[in-house]
Amino acid sequence: MSEKTDNREFLKRTTLQDLLNQKNVLTPLDNPQKRENSHIGGKNSFLEEKTSKLEEISLFIFKRGVNELKQEKYCCASALFETLLTFEPDHIKAKLNLAVALSQVGNNKKALAILESVLEQEPDNEVAIQNIKIIEESI
Amino acid sequence: MTRYIVFANRKGGCGKTTTAVNIACIFSIKNKKVLLVDLDPQAHATLSLRINPDPEKPNIYNLLDKKASFKEVIQQVITTPKINCHSITNKNDEKREKSRSKNLYIIPSSRNLSVVEMNAPRFSGDELYLAEILHNNASEFDYVIIDPPPSVGILSVSALVAAKEAYIPMPMHFLAMEGLAEMTRLIYQINATWNPELKLCGIIPTFYNKNTRITKEIASDIVNTFGTGRLAPPIRQNVALAEAPGHGCSIFEYAPDSIGAEDYETLAMFIENNVK
Ligand SMILES: Nc1ncnc2c1ncn2[C@@H]1O[C@H](COP(=O)(O)OP(=O)(O)OP(=O)(O)O)[C@@H](O)[C@H]1O
Ligand SMILES: [Mg+2]
Numbered sequence: 001m002s003e004k005t006d007n008r009e010f011l012k013r014t015t016l017q018d019l020l021n022q023k024n025v026l027t028p029l030d031n032p033q034k035r036e037n038s039h040i041g042g043k044n045s046f047l048e049e050k051t052s053k054l055e056e057i058s059l060f061i062f063k064r065g066v067n068e069l070k071q072e073k074y075c076c077a078s079a080l081f082e083t084l085l086t087f088e089p090d091h092i093k094a095k096l097n098l099a100v101a102l103s104q105v106g107n108n109k110k111a112l113a114i115l116e117s118v119l120e121q122e123p124d125n126e127v128a129i130q131n132i133k134i135i136e137e138s139i
Numbered sequence: 140m141t142r143y144i145v146f147a148n149r150k151g152g153c154g155k156t157t158t159a160v161n162i163a164c165i166f167s168i169k170n171k172k173v174l175l176v177d178l179d180p181q182a183h184a185t186l187s188l189r190i191n192p193d194p195e196k197p198n199i200y201n202l203l204d205k206k207a208s209f210k211e212v213i214q215q216v217i218t219t220p221k222i223n224c225h226s227i228t229n230k231n232d233e234k235r236e237k238s239r240s241k242n243l244y245i246i247p248s249s250r251n252l253s254v255v256e257m258n259a260p261r262f263s264g265d266e267l268y269l270a271e272i273l274h275n276n277a278s279e280f281d282y283v284i285i286d287p288p289p290s291v292g293i294l295s296v297s298a299l300v301a302a303k304e305a306y307i308p309m310p311m312h313f314l315a316m317e318g319l320a321e322m323t324r325l326i327y328q329i330n331a332t333w334n335p336e337l338k339l340c341g342i343i344p345t346f347y348n349k350n351t352r353i354t355k356e357i358a359s360d361i362v363n364t365f366g367t368g369r370l371a372p373p374i375r376q377n378v379a380l381a382e383a384p385g386h387g388c389s390i391f392e393y394a395p396d397s398i399g400a401e402d403y404e405t406l407a408m409f410i411e412n413n414v415k
Contacts, residue, residue, distance in 0.1 A: 013356065014313070015360050015363075015364075016316055016319065016320060016357070016360040016361060016363075016364045017360070017363070017364050019316065019317055019319075019320035020320050020323060020324075020364065022320075023320055023321065023324045024324075025320065025323055025324045025327060061331075083327075083328075083331060
């Protein structure tokens, strides 16, 4: 019985969206891209501008991640926090939230590794300590 | 406002260079001032315009190596279309004459550019260097068009950091679609890190054959995923496009009546108007 379903699954065409999902790429249409006609001046203003835009984007992604988490959309949430961590690798709140999302989808191993890395940064982080306990008990 | 455009795809042979060269040429024919930046050690864009990628002459490598200035490495392209190279009519001669223009400039590439990719010391800030030079010096140009190599090394990343608009040329095959998903991921990653202004502006179907089922499926996938506005007009398979580089000129000089010329003219119109 289950074999039949598998066959049909096999015949189904892989779409572009499937491929993007595999790579954790957000739905392109709501990607936080911005286009501004700001003039790029000398070297310094050029770099400064990048920093502030980076902060803006990181806050935006973080808020969206939290939103997904609240709605219990754990895959979307983890993709967002992962994206954020690619350019802000030390973002503690993103790590804590990513660990929650991951443990909810059953990836306790990765969740624990992330919480451990939080403790390396902040050995007294209470949320991390508590969540490690909860996850370890649940295993 | 200068527009910074990159035709990017880490998949090789998908039509990046053909698109960069012909789009650069048609914009210059339309009286826009255009700078073509050949960022590929293969130097195919340089060769396509009958320029010798001589490592001894000022080229993109010297610029990235900080041994030459922007002014020193740009070179005007004087195209001298070779008559008698294709089935020629008088009407074509007329069009050819029109397609000569003085508005096209190039930063040529050379073999030694591969050194950059091989020894990339990867100290932070390298990826920003090309962007910084272009943004500070190229304001006199209407279009800066970058032709990156088929890889995801420092050269391609620099191209995506310097550009504001990314177009992805791709044949309509399943594996190319995987490449498209991967490029999308890379573009978003660069958008989130170095270059918040980078935007995925269009996907250009190349080697297009509208009659196959897979073409229809992939085209509809692109529309469903990215929205209608992002599917650019296609470039059909056309042998004149493959011949033109051998004659050191664009399709508009080599075979102005070909479907290749027609398709690139349509694409140029799309790109010209694709501003939000
Ligand atoms: N529409 C077309 N019809 C026929 N031939 C084409 C077409 N577009 C490109 N070609 C030919 O296909 C080959 C690959 O194209 P091109 O060099 O533009 O690809 P590319 O993506 O720049 O390759 P690379 O990744 O090596 O830089 C070339 O020989 C080119 O002349
Ligand atoms: Mg090429």
